[in-house]
Amino acid sequence: MSETSLVLMKKVEIIVKGEDLHNIEQLLVKANVSGFTIVPNVSGRGHHGIHEGHLLFNDMHTLDMLITVVPEPLVDPILAGLGVLFERHPGVVFVSDAWVTRKHYFETFGE
């Protein structure tokens, strides 16, 4: 890949109940995330799913997956916000490396 044309970012994938999606969106906007993608109606299964007395995800509970790709400095604020949210709402978050095209990123997301 052309290193010059690609920018390393962080992909954050969040899986939550549909009823908590709005909270996550508010959190992301507050953290200056400029855009995200929602994959609706995913299913979560877990057999160690007990957390504070209730099943973390019921078998086949309908959830939403939210994907956003952000500059690395935004990851910690997002995780901090999710940490608070996940104290009372079930959810998972995965962080991974992702590259975006420099031109595309700066044009699209306006930063």
Added chain:
Amino acid sequence: MSETSLVLMKKVEIIVKGEDLHNIEQLLVKANVSGFTIVPNVSGRGHHGIHEGHLLFNDMHTLDMLITVVPEPLVDPILAGLGVLFERHPGVVFVSDAWVTRKHYFETFGE
């Protein structure tokens, strides 16, 4: 990112026919995977899709994508199991790095 709060894991993404989903779930539970997410009704397309005499994925065949994030030592057993399964059932698997929050991971997945 705060290295202290994040744990490196492996994300395993498996794409199979819906009728084979149950086999995959059994395989994951047997490999001690504590939870996973299913993205239903994805479509697979391939133009090199011949495998043992039948199309690997028919164009636009309806498939399911199963996503799980596991400790690295679980990857080999999962791939070994999938290897056997994929001898007779079409499917693909991708493995990538993903970070989870330590607190969240240990609380959520109970390990």
Added chain:
Amino acid sequence: MSETSLVLMKKVEIIVKGEDLHNIEQLLVKANVSGFTIVPNVSGRGHHGIHEGHLLFNDMHTLDMLITVVPEPLVDPILAGLGVLFERHPGVVFVSDAWVTRKHYFETFGE
């Protein structure tokens, strides 16, 4: 993970309007991509979404996500093609590392 059995590839995730999916598929086939997966009906949201005078993604616009895993040399041609397409059609692309099983990859995708 067994390094011997896994091959490093690049995962390319493309998010576009459904009406542009066909163009993307043509581009991928032309770039010698042997297969891909479509996650239909994802939603895009962005609050910096102005590009050439129109909203990049309307709030909750219905989009499709296309996922393909390719050898690294295919990434640049794909990004070049997308660059041209994205001049007139909204979309995003993320590139990340992904490993596939050697045996599986060569058998499945026929290369």
